[in-house]
Amino acid sequence: MSLTFFFIVNPNANSGKTKLNWEKKVLPLIRLIFQNVSWVFTEKKGDASFYAYFAKNCGYKTVVAVGGDGTVNEVVNGLLDNPLVYLEDYKQKIKGELIENYKSEINTPSLACLPMGTGSDFTRTLGIPYHIESALKIIKQNKLVASDIGLIESNATQGEKLFRYFINIGSVGASAEVVQRVNQSPKKFGKNGSYIYAAIKTLLKDNHFYTQIAYDNEPPFQLDLRVIFICNGRYCGGGMEVSPKSKLNSGSFQIIQIRNLNKIKSIYLLSHLYNGNYTGLEKEIILREAKKITLIPIDNNIIPIECDGEQPFLAPVEFSLSPLKINVIIG
Numbered sequence: 070m071s072l073t074f075f076f077i078v079n080p081n082a083n084s085g086k087t088k089l090n091w092e093k094k095v096l097p098l099i100r101l102i103f104q105n106v107s108w109v110f111t112e113k114k115g116d117a118s119f120y121a122y123f124a125k126n127c128g129y130k131t132v133v134a135v136g137g138d139g140t141v142n143e144v145v146n147g148l149l150d151n152p153l154v155y156l157e158d159y160k161q162k163i164k165g166e167l168i169e170n171y172k173s174e175i176n177t178p179s180l181a182c183l184p185m186g187t188g189s190d191f192t193r194t195l196g197i198p199y200h201i202e203s204a205l206k207i208i209k210q211n212k213l214v215a216s217d218i219g220l221i222e223s224n225a226t227q228g229e230k231l232f233r234y235f236i237n238i239g240s241v242g243a244s245a246e247v248v249q250r251v252n253q254s255p256k257k258f259g260k261n262g263s264y265i266y267a268a269i270k271t272l273l274k275d276n277h278f279y280t281q282i283a284y285d286n287e288p289p290f291q292l293d294l295r296v297i298f299i300c301n302g303r304y305c306g307g308g309m310e311v312s313p314k315s316k317l318n319s320g321s322f323q324i325i326q327i328r329n330l331n332k333i334k335s336i337y338l339l340s341h342l343y344n345g346n347y348t349g350l351e352k353e354i355i356l357r358e359a360k361k362i363t364l365i366p367i368d369n370n371i372i373p374i375e376c377d378g379e380q381p382f383l384a385p386v387e388f389s390l391s392p393l394k395i396n397v398i399i400g
């Protein structure tokens with residue numbers, strides 16, 4: 070029997086609604102549409118990365134991330150042999166099988182995403198609908214694109230160098246504060262409302278960051294930065310199409326660099342972030358392509374960062390295009 074689809078489900082996604090929906094609605098549909106279904110619930114942060122790593126080493130052809138962008142990010146890291154957990158802690162769970170049988174020539178499974186998170190922005194670029202039955206049927210069709218992968222590395226001068234892969238969008242500044250607010254909130258305004266509420270609250274604050282920036286091998290420059298988006302995918306923030314030009318297999322990031330703005334312009338900006346049309350903001354916003362971006366805070370500023378809605382560490386950081394790719398199922 071060939072191992073095909075392995076579903077990794079974050080029951081906690083979308084404020085815990087995913088657990089109930091999975092059991093009542095999704096699993097019965099999956100049993101109708103797929104054969105050989107294997108699935109697992111995560112129990113805590115990091116588990117999805119481990120289970121993706123496990124599925125790869127067991128020979129599954131496709132790993133399905135069920136949840137939001139954070140779950141997708143963990144699965145991407147696991148598929149690329151970067152489990153975000155200590156494997157030793159999991160030995161008991163899988164009886165040591167994976168770790169002892171690990172073979173480096175194992176193929177990386179394809180990634181599929183079933184949108185059941187708060188924002189689930191990456192699936193918008195993929196063209197996977199929120200209607201679960203339609204999404205499952207598309208996943209079964211197995212139409213693939215070889216997606217570029219971003220790598221974010223902490224450039225801290227002291228301590229351990231940290232890294233994490235991302236597949237959708239990384240960002241620095243006010244956007245990372247929005248993510249933090251949403252992740253810590255009870256999300257009582259629903260999917261999109263939670264992001265809009267957090268974005269307005271953040272943009273009304275006078276938060277800007279003195280930063281040294283360098284693109285690719287160009288000379289560094291200093292900027293009073295509000296936000297910078299480093300985009301492989303098109304959407305973030307619960308449906309904002311910040312980067313309509315992004316293509317997953319383009320071989321470079323689309324960059325949206327936004328300098329410090331006053332409050333009125335910030336609100337004007339927010340409305341423009343929803344369709345990626347920056348007309349009227351040409352003085353404040355620079356659009357460009359790059360494969361590498363380095364950001365170093367000036368004056369010991371603490372600059373928040375995020376990638377795929379997760380906050381792995383603070384600046385100084387380097388975002389770069391990884392040589393690795395993942396086949397992703399698209400609509």
Ligand SMILES: Nc1ncnc2c1ncn2[C@@H]1O[C@H](COP(=O)(O)OP(=O)(O)OP(=O)(O)O)[C@@H](O)[C@H]1O
Pocket residue numbers: 079080081082083084110111112113114115116117136137138139140141143185186187188189190377378379
């Ligand atoms: N069983 C679990 N219990 C608690 N947290 C978990 C569990 N499994 C995964 N997580 C963490 O939950 C966080 C949120 O998950 P996810 O991003 O998938 O959902 P979301 O926040 O509702 O959606 P989105 O990020 O698309 O807005 C992630 O940081 C993930 O690591």
